[in-house]
Amino acid sequence: MRPRQMHLGLFILGTGSHVAGWRWPGAVTDFSDLAACQQIARTAERGRFDLIFMGDNLYADPGAHPSYTLRLEPLTMMAALATTTKHIGLGATASTTYGDPWSTARAFASLDHISGGRAAWNAVTSTNPSAGPNFDKPLPGHAERYERAEEFIEVVLKLWDAWDENALVADRATGVYLDPAKLRAINHVGRHFKVKGPVNIGRSPQGRPIVLQAGGSGPGQALAARTADVVFTVTQDIEESKAAYRAVKDRMPAFGRSPDDLTMLPGVMPVVGRTDKEAREKLAVLQSFVDSTNGLQLLTDRLGFDMTQYDFDGPVPELPQTEFSQTFARVLLAKARAEGMTLRDLYNLNAAARGHWVLCGSPVTIADTLQRWFEERAGDGFNVMPPWFHDGFDDFIDGVVPILQERGLFRREYEGTTLRDLLGLERPPPR
Numbered sequence: 289m290r291p292r293q294m295h296l297g298l299f300i301l302g303t304g305s306h307v308a309g310w311r312w313p314g315a316v317t318d319f320s321d322l323a324a325c326q327q328i329a330r331t332a333e334r335g336r337f338d339l340i341f342m343g344d345n346l347y348a349d350p351g352a353h354p355s356y357t358l359r360l361e362p363l364t365m366m367a368a369l370a371t372t373t374k375h376i377g378l379g380a381t382a383s384t385t386y387g388d389p390w391s392t393a394r395a396f397a398s399l400d401h402i403s404g405g406r407a408a409w410n411a412v413t414s415t416n417p418s419a420g421p422n423f424d425k426p427l428p429g430h431a432e433r434y435e436r437a438e439e440f441i442e443v444v445l446k447l448w449d450a451w452d453e454n455a456l457v458a459d460r461a462t463g464v465y466l467d468p469a470k471l472r473a474i475n476h477v478g479r480h481f482k483v484k485g486p487v488n489i490g491r492s493p494q495g496r497p498i499v500l501q502a503g504g505s506g507p508g509q510a511l512a513a514r515t516a517d518v519v520f521t522v523t524q525d526i527e528e529s530k531a532a533y534r535a536v537k538d539r540m541p542a543f544g545r546s547p548d549d550l551t552m553l554p555g556v557m558p559v560v561g562r563t564d565k566e567a568r569e570k571l572a573v574l575q576s577f578v579d580s581t582n583g584l585q586l587l588t589d590r591l592g593f594d595m596t597q598y599d600f601d602g603p604v605p606e607l608p609q610t611e612f613s614q615t616f617a618r619v620l621l622a623k624a625r626a627e628g629m630t631l632r633d634l635y636n637l638n639a640a641a642r643g644h645w646v647l648c649g650s651p652v653t654i655a656d657t658l659q660r661w662f663e664e665r666a667g668d669g670f671n672v673m674p675p676w677f678h679d680g681f682d683d684f685i686d687g688v689v690p691i692l693q694e695r696g697l698f699r700r701e702y703e704g705t706t707l708r709d710l711l712g713l714e715r716p717p718p719r
Contacts, residue, residue, distance in 0.1 A: 309676030339377030
């Protein structure tokens with residue numbers, strides 16, 4: 289048996305995960321710059337990362353994170369990156385609330401063919417009501433969004449499995465192009481969708497694309513345990529991360545799945561310096577770039593309440609659960625209560641990495657911390673969120689990755705040809 293090894297994903301935001309990362313001298317300032325995105329992808333592949341993952345935003349707000357307001361559409365960008373990379377997985381986000389299963393299944397199967405088996409779909413329910421007016425559809429409640437998402441994913445999986453292997457015959461002598469016995473309608477009829485199928489593209493190179501998810505609520509964890517191949521988690525604490533890891537993995541046997549069939553990746557924004565002191569100084573410079581108005585807008589979006597009405601230097605108020613993004617709010621408010629934070633403290637924490645874990649230190653310090661989290665099963669690896677590009681990512685690739693490789697924790701070379709190969713997952717037969 290090969291020793292357990294980390295998986296590393298890159299969460300790509302062209303202006304950096306830090307809200308003001310674009311202000312770092314020489315940093316990328318435009319997430320619609322394809323040449324910059326191609327360079328980022330080459331760097332991730334040089335670092336032997338498993339996949340590049342791109343989130344999405346379905347509205348434009350000048351007060352939001354720059355890379356969510358101005359960006360390329362995820363599937364389009366990943367298709368472009370497929371032509372300039374060879375090994376790394378390519379994950380794009382598509383909403384189950386504002387999309388439809390047939391188009392989604394077709395698009396990601398297409399990306400899998402274009403990339404030679406490296407496609408991944410990040411299935412999200414969408415959480416911000418600002419997107420609704422762009423689709424003439426108000427944001428449904430939390431429970432309804434997850435009910436719809438469960439059926440949506442079920443339909444997509446059926447559509448991917450509606451084609452058997454080798455359905456394309458293309459026999460010039462007989463004139464038989466497709467074997468009709470190897471593709472079929474799915475005839476799905478449910479509460480939210482009625483889909484005949486199949487899609488008009490054959491079975492994908494890796495059987496079916498990888499399914500990514502990020503829900504941390506109870507319904508989100510149940511959906512992940514049933515359908516996901518990779519789960520991105522939000523965390524600020526190792527014990528909290530270990531609890532989330534167990535909560536999802538322990539649910540999987542009930543769905544006939546092994547815990548090893550799922551890779552869990554906590555999000556982390558690493559600020560790497562030659563020394564711990566230099567790393568802290570870098571973070572301080574980044575924080576000095578944050579505009580208070582912009583920072584409060586980001587906190588308002590995360591918590592689902594207008595935070596401008598509260599005393600900036602007063603305690604973090606008690607806030608009820610909303611119908612919007614519950615996981616980020618729960619994680620941030622729990623940390624604020626545990627550490628007695630003021631609203632200013634919470635604002636600074638959220639401004640740094642939008643509610644994700646910030647890890648600041650030398651390459652050895654960061655490698656030591658990631659190793660501890662990995663070995664104590666707080667995750668199967670990490671979703672790395674560089675504060676800015678390109679130097680902020682290069683520091684991790686050139687400083688931290690070699691240490692992880694020397695310790696036998698991370699691959700030195702790619703093995704296999706598909707994203708399933710990189711994740712150690714079997715190619716699934718048609719269901």
